[in-house]
Amino acid sequence: MKQLFVATALTVMLATSAMAEPAAAPDAALADPVAEARARELFVDIRCVVCQHESIADSPAAIAADMRKLVREQIVNGKTDVEIRQDLVRRYGDYVLFTPPFRWGTLILWLGPLALVLGAGLVFWTRSRRRKEITAPLDPREEAELAEWIRSAGKSDKQDI
Template sequence: MKRLFAASAIALLLTGSTMAEPVAAPDVALTDPAAEARARDLFVDIRCVVCQHESIADSPAGIAADMRQLVREQIRDGKTDAEIRQDLVRRYGDYVLFTPPFRWGTLILWLGPLMLVVGGGLVFWARSRRKNTTAPLDAAEEAELARWIAPTDATTKPEKQDI
């Protein structure tokens, strides 16, 4: 039984190490320095679809390396920045751009935070304008309150104790 457990544990460890993403091929820069600078400017504006919080310029993921290579190939083919962005949006959706276009499909991305702030302000304003509807205390409640707040021996000033 112990051998079976040990063999299973070793198999799981080996399987986990082989399931890791393969190391990305090193980037091959464009020979033209102006074209490479243009590509690097585009890399900063494009989101890695794996990391989701990093640009493809900073991401170590294999797909980011593939996307960088794709951008370089399209620059080499003479495409404009707008055409390259459109192709990436066609492949991966609006999410691939750090600044998605303003249209009906992305309206919530652009106006959602503003609507949350305005809605929260309206709720705060409405709650602050609400009138206090507490009724005054009747005689029995007044007497109970007086009994609670009346000074007793326990609530008088404590004597100074020597330590």
Template sequence: MRRLTIALMASALMVAAPAMAEPPPRADAPLADPAQEARAKALFGEIRCVVCQHESIVDSPAAIAADMRGLVREQIVAGRSDDEIQQDLVRRYGDYVLFRPPFKGATVLLWLGPFLLVGGVGAMFAWWSRRRRAAADPLSAEEEAELAAILARDDADKATLSDKTDS
């Protein structure tokens, strides 16, 4: 009975999964004026998809990217400037929506973070390499005598081996 229940639940989930998925984005309707459409496409490349985060809204297949493209087109038709459109998107989604956010207190980590990270790793590597490069203590007289005996024995073994191979 338990197996039947599990099989029925799994079947129900497989049937319901497509219905629970995100709907496909609506098709983009380009602007009638080619100059305005070119301006919109230039803006699309500067705006980050808030779902994908590594793609611009022109490349993103997410539904919200399609909505953002529609919003940009509507504002272009309404006569807003590129800066006004970007500021409206920043107001809605934050500075992170722009691929080149403004340099200010809230975004200083976005701008300087990579440099600070590389500098910090470099400083840690330098500290670690200096720490590992500790000078060896000099050998005592007893240790030097023992080392000399080992080296002399090694030289004698090599000479004996050399004499055997020559004959």
């Protein structure tokens, strides 16, 4: 019984140590320093599809590591930067690029902020151009009533003290 327990424990330890052993690192740098520099420049322009606010160069997400590996593989295969970007856009959509291309599908991304600023400016401009409502001055009777009200309010404040 004791031998069975020891054998099971050793099997479990060996299995867990084998699982903990990392596979080939996806972030292994390219041997050619020029190609690696080119890959790193591309990493900065490509958005992580999980983090969304980070480039794949800065993202710790597993998919970012996969995307870095993909970019490096395509550089080794002789693809140009444009071809690599097009492949990523085909896989993940225009959102994967920090600077999406200017076309009908991305028009709102490029012109939306400008339209919002112009619309807000138009609203402020039209509100400032409205006619100000001029208040008519008080007639003598109304002035006398106001003066009486102020005097009576002043007396009641003095009585409260």
